[in-house]
Amino acid sequence: MSAAPEASPSPSRPAFWRNFGRFLGNAALESLDGGKLFYIWMFCLTAIFLVGANAWAVQVRDGMALSNMSDHVSWGLYIANFTFLVGLAAGGVMMVIPAYLYHDEEMHDIVIIGELLAIAAIIMSLMFVICDLGRPDRFWHLLPPFGRLHFPVSMLSWDVIVLNGYLFINAYICAYLLYMRYLGQTPDPRWYVPFVFLSIVWAISIHTVTAFLYCGLGGRPFWNTALLAPRFLASAFVSGPAFIVLAIQVIRQAVGRHFGDGPIRTLVNIMRITILVNLLMVVSEVFTEFYTGGAHTSAARYLYFGLHGHDELVWWIWSSITLVAVAAVLMLLPSVFTKHWILNTACILAFIGIWIEKGMGLIIPGFVPSTLHEIVEYRPSAIEWKITAGIWALGLIIYTLFIKIAAGIVLNRTKLHAIPDEPPASESSPAPLPTL
Amino acid sequence: MSSSSTSGCGKEDCGCVSRRTVMKGVGATLGAAAFARAIAPLTEWVDTLSVDEFLQRHYKELSLVDLKVVLRRLEKETKEQYGADVTISDTKPQEGVKFGYALNLSVCNGCRKCAEACHLENNHDRPSNQSYIRVFEMQKGSMDMEQGNAHYDKPVPQPDKFYMPVQCQQCEHPPCVDVCPVEATWKEPDGIVVVDYNWCIGCRYCEAACPYHARRFNWTKPVIPKEEINPNQGYLSNRIRPQGTMEKCTFCLHRTRNGRLPACLEACPTGARVFGNLLDPQSEIRWVLEHKRVFILKEDLGLKPQFFYFFDS
Numbered sequence: 001m002s003a004a005p006e007a008s009p010s011p012s013r014p015a016f017w018r019n020f021g022r023f024l025g026n027a028a029l030e031s032l033d034g035g036k037l038f039y040i041w042m043f044c045l046t047a048i049f050l051v052g053a054n055a056w057a058v059q060v061r062d063g064m065a066l067s068n069m070s071d072h073v074s075w076g077l078y079i080a081n082f083t084f085l086v087g088l089a090a091g092g093v094m095m096v097i098p099a100y101l102y103h104d105e106e107m108h109d110i111v112i113i114g115e116l117l118a119i120a121a122i123i124m125s126l127m128f129v130i131c132d133l134g135r136p137d138r139f140w141h142l143l144p145p146f147g148r149l150h151f152p153v154s155m156l157s158w159d160v161i162v163l164n165g166y167l168f169i170n171a172y173i174c175a176y177l178l179y180m181r182y183l184g185q186t187p188d189p190r191w192y193v194p195f196v197f198l199s200i201v202w203a204i205s206i207h208t209v210t211a212f213l214y215c216g217l218g219g220r221p222f223w224n225t226a227l228l229a230p231r232f233l234a235s236a237f238v239s240g241p242a243f244i245v246l247a248i249q250v251i252r253q254a255v256g257r258h259f260g261d262g263p264i265r266t267l268v269n270i271m272r273i274t275i276l277v278n279l280l281m282v283v284s285e286v287f288t289e290f291y292t293g294g295a296h297t298s299a300a301r302y303l304y305f306g307l308h309g310h311d312e313l314v315w316w317i318w319s320s321i322t323l324v325a326v327a328a329v330l331m332l333l334p335s336v337f338t339k340h341w342i343l344n345t346a347c348i349l350a351f352i353g354i355w356i357e358k359g360m361g362l363i364i365p366g367f368v369p370s371t372l373h374e375i376v377e378y379r380p381s382a383i384e385w386k387i388t389a390g391i392w393a394l395g396l397i398i399y400t401l402f403i404k405i406a407a408g409i410v411l412n413r414t415k416l417h418a419i420p421d422e423p424p425a426s427e428s429s430p431a432p433l434p435t436l
Numbered sequence: 437m438s439s440s441s442t443s444g445c446g447k448e449d450c451g452c453v454s455r456r457t458v459m460k461g462v463g464a465t466l467g468a469a470a471f472a473r474a475i476a477p478l479t480e481w482v483d484t485l486s487v488d489e490f491l492q493r494h495y496k497e498l499s500l501v502d503l504k505v506v507l508r509r510l511e512k513e514t515k516e517q518y519g520a521d522v523t524i525s526d527t528k529p530q531e532g533v534k535f536g537y538a539l540n541l542s543v544c545n546g547c548r549k550c551a552e553a554c555h556l557e558n559n560h561d562r563p564s565n566q567s568y569i570r571v572f573e574m575q576k577g578s579m580d581m582e583q584g585n586a587h588y589d590k591p592v593p594q595p596d597k598f599y600m601p602v603q604c605q606q607c608e609h610p611p612c613v614d615v616c617p618v619e620a621t622w623k624e625p626d627g628i629v630v631v632d633y634n635w636c637i638g639c640r641y642c643e644a645a646c647p648y649h650a651r652r653f654n655w656t657k658p659v660i661p662k663e664e665i666n667p668n669q670g671y672l673s674n675r676i677r678p679q680g681t682m683e684k685c686t687f688c689l690h691r692t693r694n695g696r697l698p699a700c701l702e703a704c705p706t707g708a709r710v711f712g713n714l715l716d717p718q719s720e721i722r723w724v725l726e727h728k729r730v731f732i733l734k735e736d737l738g739l740k741p742q743f744f745y746f747f748d749s
């Protein structure tokens with residue numbers, strides 16, 4: 001560890017850029033260094049990722065027939081995960097709002113955990129889209145100016161733009177803040193605060209546009225509801241904070257450093273409201289569907305109770321509702337603030353519950369019964385599960401490395417002039433170096 | 437980054453490499469090798485693709501010369517992959533023609549000869565017995581499609597039933613075209629909605645958007661014995677579609693643009709099908725639209741299909 005001065009005099013502009021390469025190098029080195037637990041974790045994730053990569057390669061070679069999708073159910077597990085992950089990315093912004101809109105100082109310190117989550121989630125969601133393409137080699141058809149992006153008519157072209165924009169905004173904010181810290185300089189608010197506010201608006205837009213993908217389809221009454229976008233946002237603002245709370249708990253353990261309870265308290269308060277709003281919307285949708293009845297509600301009947309003896313989705317949706325309801329009760333308990341196991345359980349249950357609801361509970365019933373009222377059921381194939389697990393593993397790898405880099409910089413371990421040209425001062429380490 | 441991980445033996449600057457660094461190197465190498473193995477099927481797949489195919493422009497951007505080159509290449513590829521000699525042409529829409537289709541539900545007897553003819557004419561995948569037409573057996577006295585059944589196997593016609601074939605309705609406002617993110621599908625001036633099979637990325641958004649279940653995806657590479665391949669092919673219609681792309685009914689444009697009738701119509705033994713130019717006041721289809729009780733499917737969606745159903749009154 002170097003004894004570099006805490007706030008070095010601001011370097012001249014060329015140095016600012018020259019050091020960026022070294023910053024990336026240091027960050028990469030830092031991110032790959034860790035304790036035994038870290039290597040085991042990474043090893044397992046890599047193994048899962050490789051299984052997924054292989055499954056994907058086979059799927060591309062032999063065709064999407066290896067999935068259990070059909071002309072009737074033309075989107076399945078991949079698009080389900082895509083939808084959920086867009087929500088997770090949008091939910092990542094839930095730390096930014098208190099930090100910047102309400103000037104929650106404690107939140108400022110760890111807001112980057114949420115922004116990095118947004119980046120990782122967007123990368124994963126884009127990967128799910130790629131895996132869903134019958135012709136991934138033609139991906140460039142989407143890229144202007146070589147391709148022909150059908151903008152602004154196709155909602156999917158909007159989605160491509162807003163998702164990449166969100167990725168870019170968050171990557172920029174994170175890179176800027178971390179790099180300034182690395183240089184030992186105070187970030188200039190003019191260079192990031194406008195982008196932070198942009199990212200808040202943008203977070204809402206990505207999930208709204210993704211909802212419009214579905215509710216813009218007039219021929220599919222199950223999706224053709226104005227409640228879809230608000231429901232998306234409500235559930236995103238549960239799953240995002242839930243994941244962040246869990247991440248904070250793990251990071252606390254790993255870094256051995258206790259950042260304040262304030263941020264967690266804020267996140268729980270957010271979830272307490274959003275999870276109830278989400279449940280309320282489920283109830284009002286179920287009411288509309290079942291009280292009116294009629295042919296347009298057959299998808300909802302299929303989802304909740306099964307239709308003509310077909311009930312593939314029934315256990316999915318009821319387990320989702322149960323998980324979310326139990327999570328809601330746990331979150332409302334006062335002891336959620338004092339007992340970590342209650343908080344963690346609530347977050348895990350909510351996270352899984354929303355994953356099911358936004359995935360199998362939303363995408364598949366849009367296709368069953370089909371537009372000509374045929375019932376063709378869908379259950380993901382082994383290949384689909386493998387690819388899905390592989391992408392999640394890669395996402396977790398990316399997120400872990402991001403967090404390690406950020407922690408190294410925030411805890412002043414990765415710093416300009418620390419390595420390698422100056423000999424490290426041997427005994428100046430403040431404490432045994434924590435490893436993530 | 438901690439210094440302990442970069443210096444090996446603990447002494448500063450001794451130049452030796454730490455065990456940890458070696459392990460990392462070994463790990464990275466093994467990881468890269470494993471990754472290469474994992475995605476090996478991808479390279480097998482890439483071998484089946486040509487650079488020309490990869491770089492091919494959108495149909496509308498091809499000059500006449502480019503298009504010729506593409507057509508010859510596709511013919512050659514069909515020969516290589518399926519062993520069949522085929523002619524792939526590209527007939528353009530005619531001025532003053534807008535195609536329409538009408539179907540007489542009073543006489544359709546559900547024999548599914550149309551679906552069969554479609555299967556053969558359009559070089560559909562044999563094992564899945566694909567076709568652009570689905571025939572529904574419906575309860576007499578009800579238009580409720582939930583009571584319909586596309587998988588009947590009793591002798592037809594059954595006395596209490598009527599039969600309703602459904603295929604692409606060539607909507608005037610086709611949602612399938614609106615949603616396509618890469619403009620791989622569009623409506624031609626003669627009213628036929630087509631797909632550039634070499635531009636489609638296979639996202640299947642159009643399939644989700646179509647309210648008539650009219651689109652079909654090539655989940656795998658179509659399998660057709662070489663003797664059964666229809667050699668008279670069109671770029672935008674019945675040529676054999678690549679794996680991973682979308683396809684749909686094109687009103688047999690390789691026939692109809694050359695003055696012939698769609699294969700499904702020719703095959704229909706009851707004469708239930710009427711096809712023609714909606715802009716020609718003398719055409720049979722205009723006569724039907726003016727004199728019969730005509731209705732369209734899912735009218736409430738406002739897509740203005742160019743496919744009409746009628747009953748004899």
Ligand code: SF4
Nearest residue numbers: 604605607610612646
């Ligand atoms: S019926 Fe379906 S595929 Fe045909 S034009 Fe209409 S929306 Fe498109």
Ligand code: SF4
Nearest residue numbers: 616636637639640642
């Ligand atoms: S599957 Fe092909 S034609 Fe259909 S929307 Fe996607 S790219 Fe367009």
